[in-house]
Every structure is written in structure tokens, then in C-alpha cells.
Amino acid sequence: MEHKQIQFDVAILGSGFGGSVLAMILAKQGAKVVIIDAKSHPRFAIGESTVPLTSQFFSLLSRKYEIPELANFGLNSPAGIQKIVGNCCGIKRIFGFTYHQFDKNYNSNNDIQFGNVWRDENHLFRQEVDTHLAKIAVNYGAVLKEDTPVISVEINEQVKITANNGEEICAKYIVDGSGYRSLLAEKFTLRDATPKPKHHSRCIFTHMQGVLPFEKNENLSIPWCQGTLHHLFESGWIWVIPFGNHPQATNNLTSVGLTLDSKKFPDLNLSGEEEFQSILQKIPIVARQFAKATAVRPWIKTGRLQYSSHATVGHRYCLLPHAAGFVDALFSRGFSSTLETIDVIAETLLESLAEDDFSMQRFEHIDALQHKILDFTDRIVHCAFISWANFDLWNAWMRVWAIGVGTTESNLGSYLFMGKRSKWQPVHDPITSRFEDPGFRSLFEDCETFIIDFKNNKISATEASTQLFQRIANYDFQMTLPEQVCGHEWAMKNALCRDLFLGKPDLHKRWKAKQPDPHLV
Amino acid sequence: MQEVIKNFILEKFLDNDSRGFSSDTDLSKILDSMAFLKLIDFLEKEFAIEIPLNEFYVENFENVNKIILLVERAKNGT
Numbered sequence: 001m002e003h004k005q006i007q008f009d010v011a012i013l014g015s016g017f018g019g020s021v022l023a024m025i026l027a028k029q030g031a032k033v034v035i036i037d038a039k040s041h042p043r044f045a046i047g048e049s050t051v052p053l054t055s056q057f058f059s060l061l062s063r064k065y066e067i068p069e070l071a072n073f074g075l076n077s078p079a080g081i082q083k084i085v086g087n088c089c090g091i092k093r094i095f096g097f098t099y100h101q102f103d104k105n106y107n108s109n110n111d112i113q114f115g116n117v118w119r120d121e122n123h124l125f126r127q128e129v130d131t132h133l134a135k136i137a138v139n140y141g142a143v144l145k146e147d148t149p150v151i152s153v154e155i156n157e158q159v160k161i162t163a164n165n166g167e168e169i170c171a172k173y174i175v176d177g178s179g180y181r182s183l184l185a186e187k188f189t190l191r192d193a194t195p196k197p198k199h200h201s202r203c204i205f206t207h208m209q210g211v212l213p214f215e216k217n218e219n220l221s222i223p224w225c226q227g228t229l230h231h232l233f234e235s236g237w238i239w240v241i242p243f244g245n246h247p248q249a250t251n252n253l254t255s256v257g258l259t260l261d262s263k264k265f266p267d268l269n270l271s272g273e274e275e276f277q278s279i280l281q282k283i284p285i286v287a288r289q290f291a292k293a294t295a296v297r298p299w300i301k302t303g304r305l306q307y308s309s310h311a312t313v314g315h316r317y318c319l320l321p322h323a324a325g326f327v328d329a330l331f332s333r334g335f336s337s338t339l340e341t342i343d344v345i346a347e348t349l350l351e352s353l354a355e356d357d358f359s360m361q362r363f364e365h366i367d368a369l370q371h372k373i374l375d376f377t378d379r380i381v382h383c384a385f386i387s388w389a390n391f392d393l394w395n396a397w398m399r400v401w402a403i404g405v406g407t408t409e410s411n412l413g414s415y416l417f418m419g420k421r422s423k424w425q426p427v428h429d430p431i432t433s434r435f436e437d438p439g440f441r442s443l444f445e446d447c448e449t450f451i452i453d454f455k456n457n458k459i460s461a462t463e464a465s466t467q468l469f470q471r472i473a474n475y476d477f478q479m480t481l482p483e484q485v486c487g488h489e490w491a492m493k494n495a496l497c498r499d500l501f502l503g504k505p506d507l508h509k510r511w512k513a514k515q516p517d518p519h520l521v
Numbered sequence: 522m523q524e525v526i527k528n529f530i531l532e533k534f535l536d537n538d539s540r541g542f543s544s545d546t547d548l549s550k551i552l553d554s555m556a557f558l559k560l561i562d563f564l565e566k567e568f569a570i571e572i573p574l575n576e577f578y579v580e581n582f583e584n585v586n587k588i589i590l591l592v593e594r595a596k597n598g599t
Contacts, residue, residue: 063578075574119574414554418579421549480555482562 008034008143009353011161011171013184015144016045017126018320018338019177020133025065025346027140031353034169036161038178040146041134044297045126046205048241048255049092049228049332050077052116053405053433056412057339063416065346069136073129075416078120078246085132088251090123090243094227094501095332097398098214098286099391102233106285109520110391113220114402115227115501123228123241125251145169150183155316173349173358174317180307182323190309190319197306197327197378199385201236202265204272205257206299210292211240215285219519221501228332231286234388235261236279237330238286253296259328261385262304272299306378312370313363318345324370327377330384331401337373340433344369376432379444380404383451390461393454395495396468400447402500403475403492407437410479439476446471469495487511496520522568522592526585529563544585557582564588570595 010026012019015037027033058074061067072080078091094115100106138144145163153174154160161169176184185191213225229240241255258276270278273295280287308325312318321338344366352358380401387397412435415424426434431441447468454464477489486508491497496516499507523544530548531537534556552560560582561572572595581591 059575071575075577417554417557417577418549421579423553482555482558484562 006034006143006169008032008169008171009173010034010349011036011159011169011174012142012177013037013150013174013182014177014179014320014323015041015130015134015137015146016177016179017047017130017133017335018322018342019175020130020137021061021070021339022175022177022320022342022346023137023142024067024070024133024140025061025342026349027137027142028065028067029346029350031350033137033142034145034171035134035137035142036145036148036150036163036169038147038149041131042127043130044207045130046255046257047329047334048124048126049239050122050124050335051095051332051405052118052121052409053336053412054332054339055119055121056409056416057336057343060412060416061339061343061346063419064343067136067140073122073133075119077122081122081124081129082248085128086250087248088125088128088243090125090241090245090249090251092121092123092227092241094222096222096224096227096229097394098224098229098231099388099394100231100233100283100286102282106283108215108217108219109498110395111217111220112395112398112498113222113227113501114398115222115503123243123245123255125243125253153183153187155314159316172316172353172356175320175345175349176317176323177320179322180326182319184314184317184319185309185323188311188314188317190311190314190324192308192310195304195306196308196325196374197382199306199327199378199382200262201259201305201328201385202262202267203257203259203302203305203329204275204299205239205255206272206295206297207253208256208290208293208295209253210294211242211254211256212289212292214240214289219517220499221504221507230330231283232388232394233279233283235264235385237388238279239329240289254293256290256293257329259305259330267303272301275301308374311367313360313367315360316358318363318366319370320345321370321373325374327374328381330381331377331405333373333377333380337377341366341369341373372430373432379448383448386451386455389454390465392465392495393451393461393468396465396472397447397451399472399492400444400468403472403477404432404436404440404444406492407440407477407479408433408435410481411435411437414480437478439478443471443475469493484508487514490514522589523585525567526564526588529567530560530585533559533563546584548582548584549579552582560588564592568592568596 009031012035015035023033023035055074062070094113097112099110149164151164152162159171159174231238239257244252312324387393415422450464450467453459491511
């Protein structure tokens, strides 16, 4: 059978989250786009927890590329998601962190909550959300080819893709959004033989039913089940991401995952279930939460999670972030990194298409951005794992992270509001995002040095945390907040404030008076 | 409504200096994003409305006339 060759502007491998969002943007802006996927929707995926930066970037893309549907995943969420996807997704009001030591009893004074006053974030039930995003791409004119494995990609003066059904697809440019098993990474041997990340972890995850809410901490603002809960312990953490945590919810599943430093916890060839239970036995208070829980699908057990690529762009191709590399799900950086990168790729590709110029130099900044994002995620996660040896050290490092995201959100919020009239200027040589505060790089790098010194036994945990808190206290906090939100800067910088939830007037009064959390005094 | 909004802006942000200030004045040249947040807080309390976040764009607050349209939309829930 002869197949007709169709000429596209851009071919995208993979119709998952990143591929679909990029496809809808390009299609809406007039490009001829094809998305090719070896499998079909709906399908299981993890990476479920959004942060305010995720929603802000969704809204930025919605506005910049004139795609109103994306605002439903952005600042109009969670209501927007409920309206168009349904009630299968959960809400996220806080990042919740509990801290555990295997040989000691759980101490609720070491709980930390960090949340947002403005609106709730989301626990995205990916099989429904990703299906919906692919549909939006199709509605804007992208051609979707599901169940179409690709057998070869040839790139010369154009891109020629051959599918296993014999179909040939031609495009001017190809973007690989097919994740870990990236076809282009394999074809061009882009993967680093030794992954760049210093962080070393492996993961076990599934969706469960019957997960109980974790013990309420009366001293903190929000029940744990209304946010993303992280149970931290030395060299590992457990995520608990419920979808059925609001009155309209129709989905009682919970995403559960265990990430372990593979040097401290070598793989002993236990099954995923056995390994999860073996960790629960060491943390009885957490085990109670899972007393009645069962996995609704087999546990997935990974090898080393970290991978990276020495190049993420090449002649007429580029990789999306999860095809390029990955570090760890901690701090929920995946979505916002992907969306920030997609914005830059879309902008560059649309210019290249308009001028029919796909020379490599045009795309080099995308490569630089991806390396930067991966490097930052690695460093912040690596230091967090080290810090869990000691609560004070974690308490300090958590604030370095929180100051970074908080101020970035504030800057991006201002940019979103003011648009082209914003006085915001991208910071010179950012460590993580164009929108970060000017002083953040030096705060981060100074504090990182002390964590690494602690790791190398040069200083004690107490010395390191003292140094961190000194730097945090002196940080020039540029985040602007409305007048009625008093003392947030103080709360973020003060070790004796564990309730960083922005939204309760009584907290603001206490923060304004510079009073620590009463249960800690 | 026009006078109430104008008076708030004059008093809070312009030191009551009304020279050259009208319902068409481009507020984005006078106010920063924090000032707009104060203005939104005032509008929501004064007119007992809730302005949805997807309306939080400076174009909707460009001048007093546009703010009036925004308040009307919020009142009608559209």
C-alpha cells in the first residue's frame, strides 16, 4: 500500500503533557503540527502536584499564545479543571512536610507547612488531564497519530519519520517529548553515560485506595490531606498525593511513592510492595496511614532515576525536559520547568518557521536553559537529602528553597499582571528561572557550600544550620505582598515558625508581632 | 461609581493631585502591581464583588472607565 507523504512544519514525538501543550501552541499560531505517539490515551503517569508557578506559567502561555483553555489549568484552577476535565483531580493547599528518624519517636514539632493564600493548587490525575490536553491540541488543528510507533527518523534538509505501518511523515523540525525512552536521545546517543546529577535515587510508586489522612497537627493551619504530604527521613521520602480531597471529588485514589538514596538503600531485589512495607515498619506513625491501603495497580520500581543528556538540541531537533533529563520529584519542579521550557521552545520555533531558518544557533539558548534547570533541581534536591540527617538543617534548607520559589512567584505574578508594561527585567545569569530575585543565586550558593561541608564532615549540622539561618535572616527579601499580609518575610526566615501558610489573619497578626509558633516556645 | 473609584486613586496614589487625572488616564503609568492589588482589594470590598483571577490583567484596569466595566462584569457574574 502506498502512503501519501504529508509535509508538516513540526513533528512532535509523544502526546503526553509537554508534547500536547507545545502542539496546541504551535497549531494555534498557524503551524502545521503532527503528534506521533506509540501508545494511546488514557494512560497512567506520575508527576501530579502543581505549584503556583505551574499555574502562573499555564496562564502566561494561555495569554501569550491566545489559548483560553490553558487558563483553566492555570490561575482559573482548580475550578477551571473541574469544569473541563471533571472532578477526578485533587486540590493542593499546602506543601506539607513531616520529619522522621527511624530510631526515634515522631515529633510533631518538626512538621512544616508551606502554602498560599491566593488560591488552591492541584493534584492532577494525569490520565484524564493528559487526555484532555491532547484533545485541545487536536481542536486547534494538530494532527494526532496514536498507536503509531516510529521505526526511524532521518534528519537532513528536512525530517523524515517512518512509522511501523509504513507511513512516512515529513516535517521541517522535530521535537522529542517521549520522556525517558526518548527516540532521538538514543539515535544521536545524547545520554550521558554517567548522568550529570550528583543526586542518586531510585523510586517505587503506584496509585492506592484506602489511604487514611495522616494525624492532624492542631498547631498547623491545614489538614495534611488537603495538600501534598511528604514524609521525610534520612536519605529518603514518601509522597502522598490524594485526588479525593474536596467535596466534589469523585476519585478516591491516592498517588503514593517512595524515593530512596540508592547508595544508602541499595536495591535488595525486594518487590515494590515489600520494599514499601519494609520502610513503613521503620516509621510506625506513617504505617498507620497505610494500614488499610491497597495498590490499585502493580507497584512500579525504577532503577536510578537520574539521567541527563550532553546535548538537548541539534540540527532540526530538540528534546523536551523529560526526554533530556530527570532528577527527582521532590519540590514538584517538573511541571513548571516543562512549561517554562515550552514557552522558550515555542517562541523560538515560531520565529524559525516564519523565517524558514532552523540554524542551530537559534536554538542554543534552549539547550542552556535545560542544563540550567536540571542542574538547579539536582542541587536543591541533593542538598535536601543531605539535610534530612538533622531537622535544624532541613528546616534551614527548606527556607532557602521557599524563599526562592516565593520570590519567583511574586515576580512572575507581577509580570503576568502588568504584561508588557511590567518593570520586571529578567535577572542576569539566573540560577533557576528568568523570574527569580537578583540576590537568590548568592543565597543559594552560599548555603549550598555549608550543606556540602556538612556532608564532607568539615562542619557539624548545628554549625551548618546556624550559618544558613544567618544568611537567610540577612537576605534582601524583595517579595511584595499586600498590606494585609503582614510579617511573611519574618515567618519565612524564622526557624520557630513552622506554619508558613499565607492566609489566616491570626497568623499574620502573630507574624507582625514576630511571635514564633506557640507550640514551639 | 466613577467618582468613588477616582477618589480612591487620587487619595491613595496621587496625593489628591487631580491635575491631568481623568477617567481615561492610563493608570499603568501611575500604578505598580502592588498598587493595583490595593485597588482590587478596595473594589471587592466597596462593591461587594469578587474579581476572578483570570481578569487580573492590567488591560482591565487601564483606566477608570475600564475598571467600571470590570466591576459591572463582576456584578453580573459574567
